Amino acid sequence: MTDPETSMLDAAMDGQNVEMDAEIAGLKERVRGSNINEQTLLATDYLNHFNEVVMLLQMVSDMPEILNEARAWAPKSYEDHFRESTVADRELAIEVYPHVPANFKRAFEQTIDQLNRLVEVVIDRLESQIEKDNQDHLRLVATESVRSIERLMDVAGGIIHGSSKTMDQAEIDALLQV
Numbered sequence: 001m002t003d004p005e006t007s008m009l010d011a012a013m014d015g016q017n018v019e020m021d022a023e024i025a026g027l028k029e030r031v032r033g034s035n036i037n038e039q040t041l042l043a044t045d046y047l048n049h050f051n052e053v054v055m056l057l058q059m060v061s062d063m064p065e066i067l068n069e070a071r072a073w074a075p076k077s078y079e080d081h082f083r084e085s086t087v088a089d090r091e092l093a094i095e096v097y098p099h100v101p102a103n104f105k106r107a108f109e110q111t112i113d114q115l116n117r118l119v120e121v122v123i124d125r126l127e128s129q130i131e132k133d134n135q136d137h138l139r140l141v142a143t144e145s146v147r148s149i150e151r152l153m154d155v156a157g158g159i160i161h162g163s164s165k166t167m168d169q170a171e172i173d174a175l176l177q178v
Helices: 004-031 044-059 064-072 078-083 090-099 102-132 135-160 169-176
Strands: none
Touching: 004 090, 044 064, 044 078, 044 102, 044 135, 064 102, 078 090, 102 135
16 A cells, blocks of 8 residues: 555656657657658757868878868767758757657767767877878778768768667777777
């Protein structure tokens, strides 16, 4: 037998859960037909922020001076990316981000943190290779490094589309060893 206070608290929590479920359902309805995934409430457009630096890094072996532009690239939060974006659903993407289901948000943010760290490591590594003035090795390091970033971007894209797969620490460490 439960006491009346516990029963009232449970009823209040159930009511709150119903309201939250209704709010999430409403948000999912609003994102239908947009570039925001209905399940995760995340948009792949955010990955364009990483595509920018990947394009620069791909050119480093042919134009080492472009590394300065890559170094100027800086991590950007999901919301900041959309605040500065011209994509049609930018305001909606910002609005729904706080409501991203916890399992997707946690995995997504962890993967983005890993991506930001990996980009920084790659830029440092390429700078070191430029200083050594070995064009062939620079090209190899640039190619492998970009592949590593793209692999992690694929994980982020998978999360955006509803996958709960992330990379474990050993996989991340392997990417950082490129």
